[in-house]
Amino acid sequence: MTPTVTELLLARAEDRSTGLLFEDRRWTWAEHVRACAGYAATLTGTLRPGGHFGLLADNVPEFSFLLGGAALSGHVLVGLNPTRRGAALARDIALADCELVFAEEKYLPLLSEAGVPVLPLSELEPAREAVVPVAAKPEDLLMLIFTSGTSGDPKAVRCTHGKIAYPGEMLATRFGLSTEDTVYVSMPMFHSNAIMAGWSVGLAAGAGIALRRRFSASGFLPDVRRFGATYANYVGKPLSYVLTTPTRDDDADNPLKLVYGNEGAEADLAAFGTRFGCHVVDAFGSTEGGVNFGRDATTPPGSLGRLLDGVAVLHPETGKPCPPVEFGEGGKLLNAAEAVGELVNTGGPGFFAGYYGDPEAEAERMRDGMYHTGDLAYLDADGYCYFAGRLGDWLRVDGENLGTAPIERALLRHPAVSEAAVFGVPDPRVGDQVLAALVCRTPIDPHEFAAFVAAQGDLGPKQWPRFVRVLDTLPRTATHKVLKRELAADGTHDALELRYPRI
Known part of the structure; x- marks a missing residue:
């Protein structure tokens, strides 16, 4: 009880x-x-x-x-x-x-x-x-x-x-x-x-x-x-x-x-x-409490753990369960468009007791009797879950949907980078271009950094940041979450454009 x-x-x-x-x-x-x-x-x-x-x-x-x-x-x-x-x-x-x-x-x-x-x-x-x-x-x-x-x-x-x-x-x-x-x-x-x-x-x-x-x-x-x-x-x-x-x-x-x-x-x-x-x-987990789970001793590096009963990764367009992700050489996601979806509690609200005074936001969370987290994720063949970013962070690059979290994880491997926030800025033609805001321990050379990014086996060319902005600090809430909307509002102002080798 x-x-x-x-x-x-x-x-x-x-x-x-x-x-x-x-x-x-x-x-x-x-x-x-x-x-x-x-x-x-x-x-x-x-x-x-x-x-x-x-x-x-x-x-x-x-x-x-x-x-x-x-x-x-x-x-x-x-x-x-x-x-x-x-x-x-x-x-x-x-x-x-x-x-x-x-x-x-x-x-x-x-x-x-x-x-x-x-x-x-x-x-x-x-x-x-x-x-x-x-x-x-x-x-x-x-x-x-x-x-x-x-x-x-x-x-x-x-x-x-x-x-x-x-x-x-x-x-x-x-x-x-x-x-x-x-x-x-x-x-x-x-x-x-x-x-x-x-x-x-x-x-x-x-x-x-x-x-x-x-x-x-x-x-x-x-x-x-x-x-x-x-x-x-x-x-x-x-x-x-x-x-x-x-x-x-x-x-x-x-x-x-x-x-x-x-x-x-x-x-x-x-x-x-x-x-x-x-x-x-x-x-x-989140303040809302609709979905909660964690790591254990068997959880592979980078994973959030196994989903609890009733929690699934659903494709945001079809509403159907996403297939397991397929990894290529270097850990690259081969079927991200099909495998990345939203974490959803299909069994009900969990511990989500609603929003006070905001029925529209509450209805958005609870659709068809299911709690929608707004978080993107994918599952491997063994059922382990990996975070892929927020639904609002989803980038559309050359017709492909991309999550920001895998890109951020790769950028943080660079020895000079202490913090990374990836988001989209409008492409002059259609969709998004990828911009990364970085906090660095030491100065970075744009040519060396571009070569480093291109060498990350789990990143495809569409995930490579087109622009990089180096900041002293990232804007954060009082609970230390990055305010990407503030970063995105500046567009490509003061950003460096990276040049990558032809592929």
Whole structure:
């Protein structure tokens, strides 16, 4: 039976083990639950029953207390993104039907157009009186989490008690976590990774939850040692940022046993585990939760793992299952047009509980009773799945559909390239031309780089970037996803045109 966050909290009401760690402060689980109950009473006296409130804050203790308070009182916490500004942030607040917003003082200037009352978080006090916890059900709404907004305005994903509690309990059980462990949470708590792969895991296990106000690559290992962290959650790019910090002979001398997350680069997963003496488990998933699966010990390099029952790769035009990919010399995809399709949960919505206030986007996700991820993938002959990019990233070059992810993976093999984002720019005649935005460790020579690309056996000539733009950084969301639409808006401006050998 799927638990609720309320049940998981109440199970810790008398637990004297460490429940929350932040900087130099500590709370037992019993103290944490009492604080949540106090905030629940405050919410009950401030909002209408079931009302929504926004929270604009870093990973501070009040975030945990208010989320727990919402679970006990039946209210809904709306995680607000501090990289949003002005009318955009006001749009998120209005879409989520927030009655008011709690904010850290440093973020108050961002809320001049909020349109609802704004209260400094420092002035929020937990009530002294006890609150009678609601009898929550797994399908009850607990939180609204906005998507990254890489392809347009962020959507508010409905996160129910079950959607948050189930992965926490599942992962805590899968990894054997207990009150002897400490879960390190440095990813932003307004996003799903921190809540479902971090906070809820610690709650379900009864482990201590160590909060880092904001992610810091240089602060990662010192924090792990200071808090005694045995488990940490991540998204891909921060994992690579940690690896760029100077190496030391004692890097593996730390308590970390397991790191779990998604979107990790293949090379980073192995390098991180070796350097820090831990096991790295990378999975596929999204805030929506419609499709989730992960790697295991048998997963070949580059693969996301095997699909779960009911999940298939369907051709976006015919809606039929795609055949396995055929590999040529050097790993080149010989039948990409037929083998690359969209990842679809044919059995239903999975843990997708819908978008709040956006029925059109919800209908686009759920078509014919099936959940459509919008992610492109292909399967090998053994059933292992490989990511090929986003459906919106699909390039049309000389009449052929191409995914961007295989091109990006190949470009990252060049020793000078640390980051790569591939997207399409309009071809003067028809379709797209391939442009690659790169962040480089050292300068690249266009002639040498073109020769390198042409030498990659798994790339065909239509996949070779026609243009390359070298940048200091790639534009990213607060959750570290590349904003390709911003890159594409510049077209070929400041881009180098590559010259390839005739074939």
